[in-house]
Amino acid sequence: MAKLIGGVGTSHVPSIGAAIDRGATQDKDWKPFFDGYIPAKKWMADKKPDIAVVIFNDHGNSFFLDRVPTFAVGVAENYKPVDEGWGPRKLPDFKGDANFSWYFADKLVENHFDPLICSEIEVDHGLQVPMELLFGHPDNWPVKVLPIWVNTVQYPIPTPQRCWDMGVLLRKVIESYPTDETVVIMGTGGLSHQLQGSRAGFINQEADLAYLDGIANDPEKYRNMSREDYVETFGSEGAELIMWLVMRGAMDKQVNLIHKHYHAPASMTGAGMVILENKA
């Protein structure tokens, strides 16, 4: 059976990709941010997972407001990076795993989740940036991806509990998938930020730092928070952090916090990451 090798939580701020594209990763503003991902890249290179499940939200690039899936799952063999308005980025296509993706989609529906199932779709910075941060810029990505989109833009967004429950199921799906492949789960988004409203530019460093420890050691707290609590604590767009709960729900109760990194601000956002491994 397939095996879960760990969970990653990470920001996916588009300015990170823009900084990479203009060669600014070693600039004063950005170096401390990128330096914190060096140990994470090494961890990933050592672990060499076969499949990366990436949980992220679209930002008006693959979906507009004409149709807003609460959850969507990609079942394609190939995902192109989408042009978000600034022109296409120089990134290789992301290879999918249609067999694993359809297996997951079947299990989701059997277990009363009802996602949109996407056979032909492009992926925006929500998936691109975490892949760059953890895998660098190879000619071809060393993993296949299973994209899971979560609506965090138009209300109602799903509850933290629902994200967690999907993670619990994802774990069962991985461990019943009849190959010997290894899987990493990447929950993305956050940390605290708010783009609109008079509180724009809101960053809550204290809450961000508490979250990075808490997602490992006290995840119940974040599962039990309401969506309104997330918005109040982390800002309107900081509520993206509910997507890390899909990753955390898939992990054991007891985990080791292998790596943690935080930097603020990255553009207008508190940014950072964790790597978790099951203790046993």
Add this chain to the structure above:
Amino acid sequence: MADIEDVIPVTPLFDRPRALRGYKMNKMANGLGVPANREAFLADEAEYIDRYDLSDEEKTAVMQRDWHEMVRLGGNLFFILKITAVDPTPITLVGAAQAGMDHDEFLKTRLGKEL
């Protein structure tokens, strides 16, 4: 509570009233993800905007790059930011407009930047 069209709350949720109010403007802005639309916007902005049946006040807000007003009228940053891809504008400037601050003050007090 004030009407959504008058006041932008501290933390506006993009809920049903806002999504409906801003639908056409967001659709216009989102269209800029397509290269041909970017060219059309650059060639004749008013003509491009008119394709989306915006009201006069929406059109004016867009053409004046009045970010605060665009959000007041239901614009959502994820969509209207595509205007900044065609007419390069730092996101922090858009943020400062939401906060009602000048840019430096915003960078210092909200983002903790040393200037």
